[in-house]
Amino acid sequence: MISETSAVKGYEKSAPEVAKEMEAEMNAIKQVTVANNRAPEVHVPEPEDYDTDLEEEKYPRCYTVPMEERPRVIYMRACHKFNLTPSSSFLKGLTSGVVKLNHQNLGPDGARTVALGLVLCETVSELHMSSNNIGQSGIKYLIDMLRENENISVLNLADNELQTYGAQLLCEMLNENDAIISLNVSGNNFKPQDAHLFHTMMSYYRCTLKELDLSHNDFGEYGGKLIGEAIGNNDTIETLNISWNGFGPNGAKAIAKGLEENSCLKVLDVSWNGLEDVGSEMIASAISANDVMVDLNISANRIGMKGLGLVLKALSSSKSIKSLNVSRNPITFEGPVVAVQTILEHPECGLQSIEFRDMCVPRQFLPILAKINEFKPQFKVKHGGYVIASDILHHSMEQRMETVLNDPMMRLLQYVHERKLRLADLFFQFDTDRSMTISEGEFVAGIKKAGIPMNDEQIQQLVEKLDVDADGEIDFGELKLGEKKYLKRIEKIGAELPFGHKKSNSRPASKMSNARSRPASNTSRPASQISARPMSNSSRKTERPKTVPDHLLQPRTKSDLAEELKKLTDSSSSESEGDT
Numbered sequence: 001m002i003s004e005t006s007a008v009k010g011y012e013k014s015a016p017e018v019a020k021e022m023e024a025e026m027n028a029i030k031q032v033t034v035a036n037n038r039a040p041e042v043h044v045p046e047p048e049d050y051d052t053d054l055e056e057e058k059y060p061r062c063y064t065v066p067m068e069e070r071p072r073v074i075y076m077r078a079c080h081k082f083n084l085t086p087s088s089s090f091l092k093g094l095t096s097g098v099v100k101l102n103h104q105n106l107g108p109d110g111a112r113t114v115a116l117g118l119v120l121c122e123t124v125s126e127l128h129m130s131s132n133n134i135g136q137s138g139i140k141y142l143i144d145m146l147r148e149n150e151n152i153s154v155l156n157l158a159d160n161e162l163q164t165y166g167a168q169l170l171c172e173m174l175n176e177n178d179a180i181i182s183l184n185v186s187g188n189n190f191k192p193q194d195a196h197l198f199h200t201m202m203s204y205y206r207c208t209l210k211e212l213d214l215s216h217n218d219f220g221e222y223g224g225k226l227i228g229e230a231i232g233n234n235d236t237i238e239t240l241n242i243s244w245n246g247f248g249p250n251g252a253k254a255i256a257k258g259l260e261e262n263s264c265l266k267v268l269d270v271s272w273n274g275l276e277d278v279g280s281e282m283i284a285s286a287i288s289a290n291d292v293m294v295d296l297n298i299s300a301n302r303i304g305m306k307g308l309g310l311v312l313k314a315l316s317s318s319k320s321i322k323s324l325n326v327s328r329n330p331i332t333f334e335g336p337v338v339a340v341q342t343i344l345e346h347p348e349c350g351l352q353s354i355e356f357r358d359m360c361v362p363r364q365f366l367p368i369l370a371k372i373n374e375f376k377p378q379f380k381v382k383h384g385g386y387v388i389a390s391d392i393l394h395h396s397m398e399q400r401m402e403t404v405l406n407d408p409m410m411r412l413l414q415y416v417h418e419r420k421l422r423l424a425d426l427f428f429q430f431d432t433d434r435s436m437t438i439s440e441g442e443f444v445a446g447i448k449k450a451g452i453p454m455n456d457e458q459i460q461q462l463v464e465k466l467d468v469d470a471d472g473e474i475d476f477g478e479l480k481l482g483e484k485k486y487l488k489r490i491e492k493i494g495a496e497l498p499f500g501h502k503k504s505n506s507r508p509a510s511k512m513s514n515a516r517s518r519p520a521s522n523t524s525r526p527a528s529q530i531s532a533r534p535m536s537n538s539s540r541k542t543e544r545p546k547t548v549p550d551h552l553l554q555p556r557t558k559s560d561l562a563e564e565l566k567k568l569t570d571s572s573s574s575e576s577e578g579d580t
Contacts, residue, residue, distance in 0.1 A: 010255060014290055075117030082109050087211040089116060098126040111138030115145035122151050128156035130184070136165040143169040150179040158213070159187040160366040161422045161448055167194045178208050186241070187216040195223035202230035211239040215269070224251020231258030231265065239267040243297070252279025254439065259286035269297040271325070284314035301329040308335055317347035336361045340368045340381065347375055355382040362387045366424030408462040409486040415452045427476050437473040
């Protein structure tokens with residue numbers, strides 16, 4: 001059994017040594033997989049002359065663990081020994097080949113158990129452990145594991161406070177490990193002096209990295225000079241993220257010099273580095289010189305209007321660059337106009353996308369963009385909206401109009417109009433077998449024979465729209481319905497109907513609407529000479545006899561009421577005197 005003393009000694013040994021000790025001890029345990037209630041798959045047969053005086057319960061028979069089960073078993077036993085809860089994400093990753101343990105706060109002990117579980121693993125190719133507070137004590141176990149395991153190609157250790165000690169171990173391991181091609185060590189509080197370690201690693205001839213993320217560290221200008229020199233020496237890295245490092249204009253100068261000598265870097269992110277106008281122009285000029293870069297991100301670098309013009313002018317001669325991000329810079333709304341105007345004046349520029357995420361564009365931006373799209377249909381500008389609210393509606397209507405006019409149904413109706421045909425004539429022209437339905441084959445053959453300008457994708461799209469019941473055939477009713485739906489779409493965007501079609505009233509006309517109205521008469525209608533039909537006795541109204549005099553029903557003033565009251569009192573007093 002694994003004792004406490006052996007566990008304590010395991011803290012001082014390397015990960016492979018501890019793993020081998022655990023494996024040897026587990027072969028002497030009867031139920032090695034009790035921790036997760038899974039029975040072993042391979043058993044060692046007992047010899048026939050097997051005999052022992054040992055008690056069966058105290059010293060159980062041994063079982064052999066299969067090779068594919070060993071990483072899981074070692075990990076479970078390590079979690080049990082170090083009093084940690086096993087991670088279900090790790091166990092799933094052993095099967096899928098991608099272990100994702102981001103934001104699980106594993107700490108140094110958790111990193112140790114992961115390292116033990118992966119020492120003998122041959123199925124895992126990606127390990128993601130960002131934001132786990134591994135620290136300098138936990139990284140040692142992972143590095144020991146990576147020295148033995150050369151199956152992992154993607155490693156993510158971002159936001160783990162590795163600092164100088166972790167950087168040293170990582171760079172030394174990468175000089176020996178040729179399997180890792182993607183490394184993310186952003187947000188690990190690397191200092192300017194740590195840039196020496198990455199400079200040596202990137203410049204080493206055995207470096208096999210394709211992707212490297214060193215963002216959100218504190219290299220500064222001094223680190224920028226070293227990273228720039230390493231970029232010039234490296235010939236494998238294709239994607240590099242060095243944002244949020246405070247390189248400044250001086251660091252940008254060294255990076256630009258390295259880019260001139262580099263011939264493999266395709267994606268570069270130098271955002272949030274305070275490059276300013278001068279540094280951004282130098283980097284853009286270097287990219288134009290080597291003509292390899294595809295994607296450049298220089299957002300949030302305090303680039304003004306002058307700097308933007310210099311960057312665009314430098315990139316205008318580059319045919320390799322496809323995407324440029326200049327968001328979050330102090331550029332007015334005239335910046336996007338300057339950008340598209342530069343692209344319009346330099347059609348040889350390879351840019352296909354420019355990003356101004358936080359910048360609104362004015363009205364004069366739209367016609368320039370439309371001219372660019374005539375010779376660059378894929379060119380797009382990602383912006384933050386429009387300066388004038390009405391421009392939003394105008395641009396939206398233009399996009400909807402463009403979509404409607406490019407619909408394959410438009411080309412079909414245009415063909416009918418130009419040939420002065422009816423829709424029925426087109427239907428019988430396509431219906432070659434006179435079955436009163438058009439099959440998909442007949443429709444495709446008819447479109448191509450008629451010479452209607454449609455590609456195979458547009459023809460298929462039109463067939464799917466017209467075949468409402470999805471039976472594989474188009475009858476005349478479906479063709480007519482497709483025309484009606486298309487014309488309604490044009491009506492909704494407020495455009496004029498093409499080819500002489502008239503707008504249909506939203507409310508159906510009455511049957512009498514087309515009838516000739518009767519002129520108004522100057523004289524009133526004469527009364528009828530026929531006497532009215534006499535009323536029946538049951539329908540006659542019987543008047544109720546009046547029980548209240550009419551003079552009491554009329555409204556009276558207060559003075560009239562007082563006078564009436566006085567008369568009544570006088571009459572009552574006189575009657576009482578007569579009685580006496």
